[in-house]
Amino acid sequence: MAVNQRSAEELITLIFRLQRQLRCVAQKGADPRSPGTALQGVMRIIGDHGEIRATELAEKLGIGTAGLSRHLSELVTMGYVCRRPHPDDGRAYLISLTPAGTQAVSDEMHRRAALLQDMLEHWTDEEALSASESLTKLTESLQTAIRAMKPGTIQPPIPAGEKTK
Known part of the structure:
Protein backbone atom coordinates (compact mmCIF):
# COMPACT_ATOMS: atom_id res chain seq x y z
CA MET A 1 0.00 0.00 0.00
CA ALA A 2 1.29 3.48 -0.88
CA VAL A 3 2.18 6.10 1.69
CA ASN A 4 -0.87 8.20 2.59
CA GLN A 5 -1.02 12.00 2.31
CA ARG A 6 -0.63 12.66 6.03
CA SER A 7 2.41 10.39 6.33
CA ALA A 8 4.01 12.02 3.27
CA GLU A 9 3.45 15.49 4.73
CA GLU A 10 4.92 14.42 8.07
CA LEU A 11 7.94 12.94 6.31
CA ILE A 12 8.51 16.18 4.38
CA THR A 13 8.31 18.18 7.62
CA LEU A 14 10.81 15.87 9.31
CA ILE A 15 13.19 15.99 6.33
CA PHE A 16 13.17 19.81 6.39
CA ARG A 17 13.87 19.77 10.13
CA LEU A 18 16.71 17.29 9.58
CA GLN A 19 18.17 19.47 6.81
CA ARG A 20 18.22 22.51 9.11
CA GLN A 21 19.91 20.54 11.89
CA LEU A 22 22.48 19.08 9.51
CA ARG A 23 23.36 22.59 8.31
CA CYS A 24 23.95 23.52 11.95
CA VAL A 25 26.15 20.46 12.44
CA ALA A 26 28.11 21.28 9.27
CA GLN A 27 28.70 24.87 10.36
CA LYS A 28 29.43 24.20 14.04
CA GLY A 29 33.14 24.48 14.64
CA ALA A 30 33.98 24.79 10.94
CA ASP A 31 37.15 26.61 10.02
CA PRO A 32 36.01 29.90 8.45
CA ARG A 33 38.93 29.68 5.99
CA SER A 34 37.77 26.31 4.63
CA PRO A 35 35.18 25.86 1.88
CA GLY A 36 31.64 26.45 3.12
CA THR A 37 28.83 23.94 3.18
CA ALA A 38 27.83 24.45 -0.48
CA LEU A 39 31.39 24.12 -1.76
CA GLN A 40 31.94 21.06 0.44
CA GLY A 41 28.90 19.48 -1.24
CA VAL A 42 30.36 20.17 -4.68
CA MET A 43 33.68 18.70 -3.61
CA ARG A 44 32.07 15.56 -2.16
CA ILE A 45 30.29 14.76 -5.41
CA ILE A 46 33.47 15.34 -7.40
CA GLY A 47 35.36 13.12 -4.95
CA ASP A 48 32.72 10.40 -5.27
CA HIS A 49 33.18 10.32 -9.05
CA GLY A 50 36.94 10.89 -9.31
CA GLU A 51 36.59 12.94 -12.46
CA ILE A 52 33.31 14.25 -13.83
CA ARG A 53 32.02 16.40 -16.67
CA MET A 78 41.37 27.91 -3.49
CA GLY A 79 43.40 25.05 -4.98
CA TYR A 80 40.87 22.30 -4.22
CA VAL A 81 39.66 21.53 -7.75
CA CYS A 82 41.22 21.39 -11.19
CA ARG A 83 39.64 21.48 -14.64
CA ARG A 84 41.00 20.01 -17.82
CA PRO A 85 39.58 19.91 -21.32
CA HIS A 86 37.68 16.72 -22.11
CA PRO A 87 39.89 14.69 -24.49
CA ASP A 88 36.92 13.60 -26.65
CA ASP A 89 34.82 16.78 -26.54
CA GLY A 90 36.57 20.12 -26.96
CA ARG A 91 33.57 21.99 -25.57
CA ALA A 92 33.50 20.09 -22.27
CA TYR A 93 35.68 20.06 -19.17
CA LEU A 94 36.51 17.29 -16.75
CA ILE A 95 36.56 18.29 -13.10
CA SER A 96 38.53 16.55 -10.36
CA LEU A 97 39.81 17.22 -6.85
CA THR A 98 43.41 18.18 -6.29
CA PRO A 99 45.29 16.36 -3.52
CA ALA A 100 44.49 19.36 -1.27
CA GLY A 101 40.79 19.01 -2.20
CA THR A 102 40.80 15.31 -1.40
CA GLN A 103 42.43 16.04 1.97
CA ALA A 104 39.94 18.85 2.72
CA VAL A 105 36.97 16.55 2.03
CA SER A 106 38.45 13.83 4.22
CA ASP A 107 39.25 16.24 7.04
CA GLU A 108 35.76 17.74 6.95
CA MET A 109 34.11 14.29 6.99
CA HIS A 110 36.16 13.31 10.04
CA ARG A 111 35.34 16.60 11.79
CA ARG A 112 31.61 16.27 11.13
CA ALA A 113 31.57 12.58 12.11
CA ALA A 114 33.30 13.33 15.42
CA LEU A 115 30.81 16.12 16.11
CA LEU A 116 27.88 13.86 15.25
CA GLN A 117 29.28 11.12 17.49
CA ASP A 118 29.33 13.58 20.38
CA MET A 119 25.79 14.76 19.62
CA LEU A 120 24.49 11.19 19.46
CA GLU A 121 26.28 10.01 22.58
CA HIS A 122 23.06 8.45 23.94
CA TRP A 123 22.42 6.43 20.78
CA THR A 124 23.54 2.86 20.34
CA ASP A 125 25.44 1.82 17.25
CA GLU A 126 22.41 -0.30 16.29
CA GLU A 127 20.16 2.79 16.39
CA ALA A 128 22.62 4.68 14.19
CA LEU A 129 22.78 1.78 11.71
CA SER A 130 18.98 1.55 11.63
CA ALA A 131 18.75 5.29 10.88
CA SER A 132 21.36 4.85 8.14
CA GLU A 133 19.38 2.00 6.58
CA SER A 134 16.16 4.05 6.60
CA LEU A 135 17.88 7.09 5.10
CA THR A 136 19.53 4.92 2.44
CA LYS A 137 16.19 3.38 1.47
CA LEU A 138 14.52 6.81 1.34
CA THR A 139 17.33 8.28 -0.77
CA GLU A 140 17.36 5.35 -3.20
CA SER A 141 13.56 5.44 -3.55
CA LEU A 142 13.62 9.16 -4.31
CA GLN A 143 16.50 8.77 -6.80
CA THR A 144 14.66 5.97 -8.61
CA ALA A 145 11.43 7.99 -8.78
CA ILE A 146 13.24 11.10 -10.02
CA ARG A 147 15.06 9.14 -12.75
CA ALA A 148 11.75 7.66 -13.87
CA MET A 149 10.14 11.09 -14.35
CA LYS A 150 10.01 12.39 -17.89
CA PRO A 151 11.61 15.79 -18.49
CA GLY A 152 9.12 18.62 -18.14
CA THR A 153 6.75 16.69 -15.87
CA ILE A 154 7.63 18.69 -12.77
CA GLN A 155 5.32 21.68 -12.46
CA PRO A 156 6.77 25.16 -11.80
CA PRO A 157 6.01 26.77 -8.43
CA ILE A 158 2.64 28.49 -8.01
CA PRO A 159 3.00 32.27 -7.49
CA ALA A 160 1.73 33.57 -4.14
CA GLY A 161 -1.98 34.30 -4.17
CA GLU A 162 -2.81 31.99 -7.07
CA LYS A 163 -4.82 28.84 -6.52
CA THR A 164 -3.94 25.36 -7.70
CA LYS A 165 -6.11 23.72 -10.31
Missing part, protein backbone atom coordinates in the same frame (compact mmCIF):
# COMPACT_ATOMS: atom_id res chain seq x y z
CA ALA A 54 30.87 19.84 -15.56
CA THR A 55 27.40 19.30 -17.06
CA GLU A 56 26.99 16.00 -15.23
CA LEU A 57 28.14 17.63 -11.97
CA ALA A 58 25.59 20.44 -12.38
CA GLU A 59 22.86 17.85 -12.95
CA LYS A 60 23.84 15.86 -9.85
CA LEU A 61 23.85 19.04 -7.77
CA GLY A 62 20.55 20.21 -9.21
CA ILE A 63 21.97 23.61 -10.13
CA GLY A 64 22.48 25.51 -13.36
CA THR A 65 25.77 25.75 -15.18
CA ALA A 66 26.20 29.44 -14.21
CA GLY A 67 25.97 28.60 -10.50
CA LEU A 68 28.30 25.66 -10.93
CA SER A 69 30.79 27.83 -12.80
CA ARG A 70 30.94 30.24 -9.85
CA HIS A 71 31.47 27.36 -7.39
CA LEU A 72 34.18 25.82 -9.56
CA SER A 73 35.99 29.12 -10.07
CA GLU A 74 36.13 29.60 -6.31
CA LEU A 75 37.32 26.03 -5.71
CA VAL A 76 39.99 26.31 -8.44
CA THR A 77 41.22 29.58 -6.91
Whole structure:
Protein backbone atom coordinates (compact mmCIF):
# COMPACT_ATOMS: atom_id res chain seq x y z
CA MET A 1 0.00 0.00 0.00
CA ALA A 2 1.29 3.48 -0.88
CA VAL A 3 2.18 6.10 1.69
CA ASN A 4 -0.87 8.20 2.59
CA GLN A 5 -1.02 12.00 2.31
CA ARG A 6 -0.63 12.66 6.03
CA SER A 7 2.41 10.39 6.33
CA ALA A 8 4.01 12.02 3.27
CA GLU A 9 3.45 15.49 4.73
CA GLU A 10 4.92 14.42 8.07
CA LEU A 11 7.94 12.94 6.31
CA ILE A 12 8.51 16.18 4.38
CA THR A 13 8.31 18.18 7.62
CA LEU A 14 10.81 15.87 9.31
CA ILE A 15 13.19 15.99 6.33
CA PHE A 16 13.17 19.81 6.39
CA ARG A 17 13.87 19.77 10.13
CA LEU A 18 16.71 17.29 9.58
CA GLN A 19 18.17 19.47 6.81
CA ARG A 20 18.22 22.51 9.11
CA GLN A 21 19.91 20.54 11.89
CA LEU A 22 22.48 19.08 9.51
CA ARG A 23 23.36 22.59 8.31
CA CYS A 24 23.95 23.52 11.95
CA VAL A 25 26.15 20.46 12.44
CA ALA A 26 28.11 21.28 9.27
CA GLN A 27 28.70 24.87 10.36
CA LYS A 28 29.43 24.20 14.04
CA GLY A 29 33.14 24.48 14.64
CA ALA A 30 33.98 24.79 10.94
CA ASP A 31 37.15 26.61 10.02
CA PRO A 32 36.01 29.90 8.45
CA ARG A 33 38.93 29.68 5.99
CA SER A 34 37.77 26.31 4.63
CA PRO A 35 35.18 25.86 1.88
CA GLY A 36 31.64 26.45 3.12
CA THR A 37 28.83 23.94 3.18
CA ALA A 38 27.83 24.45 -0.48
CA LEU A 39 31.39 24.12 -1.76
CA GLN A 40 31.94 21.06 0.44
CA GLY A 41 28.90 19.48 -1.24
CA VAL A 42 30.36 20.17 -4.68
CA MET A 43 33.68 18.70 -3.61
CA ARG A 44 32.07 15.56 -2.16
CA ILE A 45 30.29 14.76 -5.41
CA ILE A 46 33.47 15.34 -7.40
CA GLY A 47 35.36 13.12 -4.95
CA ASP A 48 32.72 10.40 -5.27
CA HIS A 49 33.18 10.32 -9.05
CA GLY A 50 36.94 10.89 -9.31
CA GLU A 51 36.59 12.94 -12.46
CA ILE A 52 33.31 14.25 -13.83
CA ARG A 53 32.02 16.40 -16.67
CA ALA A 54 30.87 19.84 -15.56
CA THR A 55 27.40 19.30 -17.06
CA GLU A 56 26.99 16.00 -15.23
CA LEU A 57 28.14 17.63 -11.97
CA ALA A 58 25.59 20.44 -12.38
CA GLU A 59 22.86 17.85 -12.95
CA LYS A 60 23.84 15.86 -9.85
CA LEU A 61 23.85 19.04 -7.77
CA GLY A 62 20.55 20.21 -9.21
CA ILE A 63 21.97 23.61 -10.13
CA GLY A 64 22.48 25.51 -13.36
CA THR A 65 25.77 25.75 -15.18
CA ALA A 66 26.20 29.44 -14.21
CA GLY A 67 25.97 28.60 -10.50
CA LEU A 68 28.30 25.66 -10.93
CA SER A 69 30.79 27.83 -12.80
CA ARG A 70 30.94 30.24 -9.85
CA HIS A 71 31.47 27.36 -7.39
CA LEU A 72 34.18 25.82 -9.56
CA SER A 73 35.99 29.12 -10.07
CA GLU A 74 36.13 29.60 -6.31
CA LEU A 75 37.32 26.03 -5.71
CA VAL A 76 39.99 26.31 -8.44
CA THR A 77 41.22 29.58 -6.91
CA MET A 78 41.37 27.91 -3.49
CA GLY A 79 43.40 25.05 -4.98
CA TYR A 80 40.87 22.30 -4.22
CA VAL A 81 39.66 21.53 -7.75
CA CYS A 82 41.22 21.39 -11.19
CA ARG A 83 39.64 21.48 -14.64
CA ARG A 84 41.00 20.01 -17.82
CA PRO A 85 39.58 19.91 -21.32
CA HIS A 86 37.68 16.72 -22.11
CA PRO A 87 39.89 14.69 -24.49
CA ASP A 88 36.92 13.60 -26.65
CA ASP A 89 34.82 16.78 -26.54
CA GLY A 90 36.57 20.12 -26.96
CA ARG A 91 33.57 21.99 -25.57
CA ALA A 92 33.50 20.09 -22.27
CA TYR A 93 35.68 20.06 -19.17
CA LEU A 94 36.51 17.29 -16.75
CA ILE A 95 36.56 18.29 -13.10
CA SER A 96 38.53 16.55 -10.36
CA LEU A 97 39.81 17.22 -6.85
CA THR A 98 43.41 18.18 -6.29
CA PRO A 99 45.29 16.36 -3.52
CA ALA A 100 44.49 19.36 -1.27
CA GLY A 101 40.79 19.01 -2.20
CA THR A 102 40.80 15.31 -1.40
CA GLN A 103 42.43 16.04 1.97
CA ALA A 104 39.94 18.85 2.72
CA VAL A 105 36.97 16.55 2.03
CA SER A 106 38.45 13.83 4.22
CA ASP A 107 39.25 16.24 7.04
CA GLU A 108 35.76 17.74 6.95
CA MET A 109 34.11 14.29 6.99
CA HIS A 110 36.16 13.31 10.04
CA ARG A 111 35.34 16.60 11.79
CA ARG A 112 31.61 16.27 11.13
CA ALA A 113 31.57 12.58 12.11
CA ALA A 114 33.30 13.33 15.42
CA LEU A 115 30.81 16.12 16.11
CA LEU A 116 27.88 13.86 15.25
CA GLN A 117 29.28 11.12 17.49
CA ASP A 118 29.33 13.58 20.38
CA MET A 119 25.79 14.76 19.62
CA LEU A 120 24.49 11.19 19.46
CA GLU A 121 26.28 10.01 22.58
CA HIS A 122 23.06 8.45 23.94
CA TRP A 123 22.42 6.43 20.78
CA THR A 124 23.54 2.86 20.34
CA ASP A 125 25.44 1.82 17.25
CA GLU A 126 22.41 -0.30 16.29
CA GLU A 127 20.16 2.79 16.39
CA ALA A 128 22.62 4.68 14.19
CA LEU A 129 22.78 1.78 11.71
CA SER A 130 18.98 1.55 11.63
CA ALA A 131 18.75 5.29 10.88
CA SER A 132 21.36 4.85 8.14
CA GLU A 133 19.38 2.00 6.58
CA SER A 134 16.16 4.05 6.60
CA LEU A 135 17.88 7.09 5.10
CA THR A 136 19.53 4.92 2.44
CA LYS A 137 16.19 3.38 1.47
CA LEU A 138 14.52 6.81 1.34
CA THR A 139 17.33 8.28 -0.77
CA GLU A 140 17.36 5.35 -3.20
CA SER A 141 13.56 5.44 -3.55
CA LEU A 142 13.62 9.16 -4.31
CA GLN A 143 16.50 8.77 -6.80
CA THR A 144 14.66 5.97 -8.61
CA ALA A 145 11.43 7.99 -8.78
CA ILE A 146 13.24 11.10 -10.02
CA ARG A 147 15.06 9.14 -12.75
CA ALA A 148 11.75 7.66 -13.87
CA MET A 149 10.14 11.09 -14.35
CA LYS A 150 10.01 12.39 -17.89
CA PRO A 151 11.61 15.79 -18.49
CA GLY A 152 9.12 18.62 -18.14
CA THR A 153 6.75 16.69 -15.87
CA ILE A 154 7.63 18.69 -12.77
CA GLN A 155 5.32 21.68 -12.46
CA PRO A 156 6.77 25.16 -11.80
CA PRO A 157 6.01 26.77 -8.43
CA ILE A 158 2.64 28.49 -8.01
CA PRO A 159 3.00 32.27 -7.49
CA ALA A 160 1.73 33.57 -4.14
CA GLY A 161 -1.98 34.30 -4.17
CA GLU A 162 -2.81 31.99 -7.07
CA LYS A 163 -4.82 28.84 -6.52
CA THR A 164 -3.94 25.36 -7.70
CA LYS A 165 -6.11 23.72 -10.31
